[in-house]
């Protein structure tokens with residue numbers, strides 16, 4: 001389907017990208033729930049029988065498969081995400097200066113933004129870095145626990161738990177912005193309303209329009225065939 005359709009909707013995430021995001025979200029929630037059962041005394045009765053230990057490892061494998069799945073399912077999308085996440089321009093810096101307005105739901109007054117706004121860049125970048133910390137500390141506790149020693153194990157567990165806490169707090173913000181900016185359709189149907197997108201990501205919408213106009217211009221500029 002075209003990126004831009006006649007119902008004034010714009011394609012934001014392709015089907016495979018949405019599938020990868022669903023894998024990320026569900027594996028993270030499984031890790032969080034089973035992790036809390038393993039860690040938190042009042043919930044420990046749920047750990048009886050070892051199911052939560054087993055489920056936690058299933059969640060960990062699914063979570064680690066996310067980057068592999070992204071590269072296999074939509075290599076371009078994965079590369080675009082990495083490229084854009086770590087590249088900030090002047091508009092992004094000035095976006096941060098006014099981010100309280102964005103947090104209050106006033107996107108119209110914000111500096112123009114590309115496909116990802118500066119806050120999303122920060123969120124996605126933090127997800128990548130913190131996930132790496134969760135995975136490495138988790139793998140250490142899974143496979144080389146006896147070699148860590150008591151202090152090493154305690155520090156690894158602290159890093160693992162604090163990283164999960166940080167991603168959980170980020171998730172609260174992520175859900176808040178999804179709700180405030182009615183962004184859920186981008187991960188369900190893949191499409192967003194053109195006017196909403198123009199409000200939040202005007203540079204991105206202009207890029208799409210420009211790309212759609214280009215072949216038209218080329219056609220018009222071609223010399224008329226000689227008869």
Ligand code: HEM
Pocket residue numbers: 012017021024025028029077081120124127167171174175178183184185186187
């Ligand atoms: C559980 C409920 C979740 C919901 C409802 C949700 C919702 C969304 C939505 C609507 C977007 C698109 C935002 C936009 O570009 O306009 C998005 C993107 C994203 N979310 Fe979530 N999310 C959830 C969980 C998570 C979790 C747990 C993580 C990380 C651990 C996460 C990380 C991301 C990332 C990295 C993107 C960008 C995806 C890409 O560019 O391919 N999300 N999410």
